Amino acid sequence: MRIKTLLSMILGVALLLSRTAWGQTDKVEYVPRYKDPVLEEIKDRADSLQAIRDSITDDIRAMQDSLAEKKDDEQTQLRFTFTDVAKPASPDDFETPFYFPPVRQYLTGTCWCFAGTSFLESEVCRLTGQEIKLSEMYSVYYEYVEKARYFVQRRGDYDMGEGSETGEVHRIIALHGAVPFDVYPGQADGEKYDHTQSYEEVRGYLAYVKDNSLWDEAQVLGQVQVILNKYIGSPPETFMYEGRLMTPRLFADQVMGIKPGEYVSVISTLAAPFHAQAEFDSPDNWWHDSTYYNLPLDEWYAVIIDALDSGYTVAITGDVSEPGWNGFEDAAIIPDFDIPQDHINQDSREYRIDNDVTTDDHCVHIVGHTVVDGRNWFLIKDSGSSSHRGQFPGYYFMRDDYLRLKMLTFTVHRDMMKKILDESAPASEG
Numbered sequence: 002m003r004i005k006t007l008l009s010m011i012l013g014v015a016l017l018l019s020r021t022a023w024g025q026t027d028k029v030e031y032v033p034r035y036k037d038p039v040l041e042e043i044k045d046r047a048d049s050l051q052a053i054r055d056s057i058t059d060d061i062r063a064m065q066d067s068l069a070e071k072k073d074d075e076q077t078q079l080r081f082t083f084t085d086v087a088k089p090a091s092p093d094d095f096e097t098p099f100y101f102p103p104v105r106q107y108l109t110g111t112c113w114c115f116a117g118t119s120f121l122e123s124e125v126c127r128l129t130g131q132e133i134k135l136s137e138m139y140s141v142y143y144e145y146v147e148k149a150r151y152f153v154q155r156r157g158d159y160d161m162g163e164g165s166e167t168g169e170v171h172r173i174i175a176l177h178g179a180v181p182f183d184v185y186p187g188q189a190d191g192e193k194y195d196h197t198q199s200y201e202e203v204r205g206y207l208a209y210v211k212d213n214s215l216w217d218e219a220q221v222l223g224q225v226q227v228i229l230n231k232y233i234g235s236p237p238e239t240f241m242y243e244g245r246l247m248t249p250r251l252f253a254d255q256v257m258g259i260k261p262g263e264y265v266s267v268i269s270t271l272a273a274p275f276h277a278q279a280e281f282d283s284p285d286n287w288w289h290d291s292t293y294y295n296l297p298l299d300e301w302y303a304v305i306i307d308a309l310d311s312g313y314t315v316a317i318t319g320d321v322s323e324p325g326w327n328g329f330e331d332a333a334i335i336p337d338f339d340i341p342q343d344h345i346n347q348d349s350r351e352y353r354i355d356n357d358v359t360t361d362d363h364c365v366h367i368v369g370h371t372v373v374d375g376r377n378w379f380l381i382k383d384s385g386s387s388s389h390r391g392q393f394p395g396y397y398f399m400r401d402d403y404l405r406l407k408m409l410t411f412t413v414h415r416d417m418m419k420k421i422l423d424e425s426a427p428a429s430e431g
Contacts, residue, residue: 079324081336087374088332089398095369095380098312099126101134103395106384107194110163113285113318114140115384116364117170120316120412121259123368127312129258136180138187138194139236139249140173142229145203147176149225151288153218157211163200164285167316167364167412171261172288178249179257184240187233199232265422266412268293269301271351276425281410283361285318293410294418298347302405306377308417309370319408320353321363321385326403328387335402345406353406361409365397377401 089095100123106115118137125133144165152159173179188194203225210221226235239248242256253259266281273279273295280291296304308315325334335342340349353359369380381388381397388395415422 080327081324081334081338083327083330083332083334086332086334087376088330088334088400089371089373089378089380092369092380092393092396094373095371095378097369097380098123098314099132100314100366100368100382101132103382103388104137104384105193105386105389105395107386109141109194109196110200111137111141111165111194111196112364112384113165113167114138114144114170116316116318116366116382117167117412119366119382119384120167120314121170121174121257123314123366124259124414125257131256131258133257134182135257136182136185136187138233139177139180139185140170141187141196142233142236143173143177144169145229146222146225147173148287149203149207149222150218152207153210153216153221156216157207159287161204161207162284162287163196165287166266166281166283166285166290166361166410167318168264168266168290169288171259171264171412172290174253174257174259175261178251178253179259180237180240180249180252181242184242185234185236196232199228202228202232263415264412265415265418266290266293266410267301267304267418268295268410269298269347269350270295270354271347272354276421281361283409285361294422296421298350298405300421301411302401304413304417304421305367305379305404305411306370308413309367309379311417313414313417315367315411315413316364317367317404317408317411318361318364319404319410320359320361321387321407322360323403323407326387326397328390328397331388331391331393331396332398332400333381333403334400335406340406342402345402350406354409359407359409367399367411379404 100119104115104119106112114137118135118140122133122135125131125135148159148161152161206224206228207221210216215221236249239246240252241247242252247256268279268281270279272282275295275297277295278292279295280286280289281293305315305317321333323333323335323339325332325336325339327333335345350359363383363385365385366382367379368382371378371380377400379399379401381399383395383397388397
């Protein structure tokens with residue numbers, strides 16, 4: 002230890018003598034960084050000019066936003082005045098089977114489920130006498146799961162939207178069962194439905210899946226359910242119903258009394274042969290259901306009338322963008338300035354379908370039928386916001402012309418199609 006210390010001292014002295022001999026007396030130290038005053042002046046001037054430019058840009062953006070807001074506030078849409086239109090005075094003018102009061106879908110694109118669920122609630126009561134409020138969001142939850150599955154199976158060749166068809170509720174029940182509303186409301190207490198964030202997160206995740214070719218179906222579906230659980234809630238695997246431990250499958254099979262295969266969806270189009278099954282050509286028919294039964298317009302319309310007058314209800318889809326669709330009037334009609342009433346037929350209907358003037362953009366539930374001043378009127382239970390602008394929130398009165406020209410598909414119990422289906426069935430051999 003003493004030897005190491007002595008050597009260290011000797012080396013130190015040698016180094017000092019060496020520096021002194023060579024005249025090396027400098028040392029390393031930190032000093033403030035030099036800023037060239039000319040360059041700093043140029044930078045300050047550039048920053049000042051940029052601040053002026055940013056201020057001008059901010060003023061321009063503010064002016065643009067103000068003009069856009071003003072334009073939005075002043076925006077108009079063509080509407081019919083309903084002068085001298087004889088229409089039902091209130092929903093009480095209709096004799097109806099059981100249905101629950103209207104429910105709003107708020108900020109969701111799920112009219113298909115609200116209409117389809119309402120239809121099934123009426124069917125449950127008709128078939129079993131039970132008044133059971135069903136969970137719309139249970140079907141919506143598994144609709145997202147099934148769309149994600151389809152997305153993986155198509156390797157991303159599917160632009161997932163929120164829309165679907167009323168018949169999809171039947172398919173979800175067949176796959177996943179059903180539950181009562183109070184078991185799974187799909188929303189926090191007192192909150193209004195808003196799927197803006199959940200929808201965007203699911204779409205964003207699926208975009209990531211596609212960009213990175215992550216095609217493990219179980220993994221993708223699991224992550225989609227994590228997102229849905231966060232916003233909508235995790236659906237129950239079991240629950241108590243009237244003192245019995247139930248699963249969604251048992252509830253659908255043993256309590257509801259609904260057999261999904263006993264319902265028929267019906268279209269009326271010249272794009273497919275009549276009295277045969279065909280695919281309904283719509284993005285909302287994303288699973289390409291080709292079991293829609295195609296009828297001529299007069300037969301199609303007659304089935305709806307017969308069903309309503311026989312104590313059944315009808316789930317129906319179609320176009321709600323016409324001037325005669327007016328929530329403030331609680332009514333939907335086709336005015337003569339659009340097309341004369343006696344010109345509404347299969348051809349004028351098809352013309353609007355072909356050129357995309359009639360599109361599949363909303364689903365509603367028809368719960369009643371009456372006649373006013375010689376015209377057929379239909380009581381529409383609607384989950385859309387426009388139906389809450391008038392005197393009777395959640396309802397529309399739809400006249401026969403609007404239904405014939407602008408509605409595209411309907412779903413009904415096959416009892417109401419039995420004669421037509423029997424007549425169309427191929428004769429048995431022997």
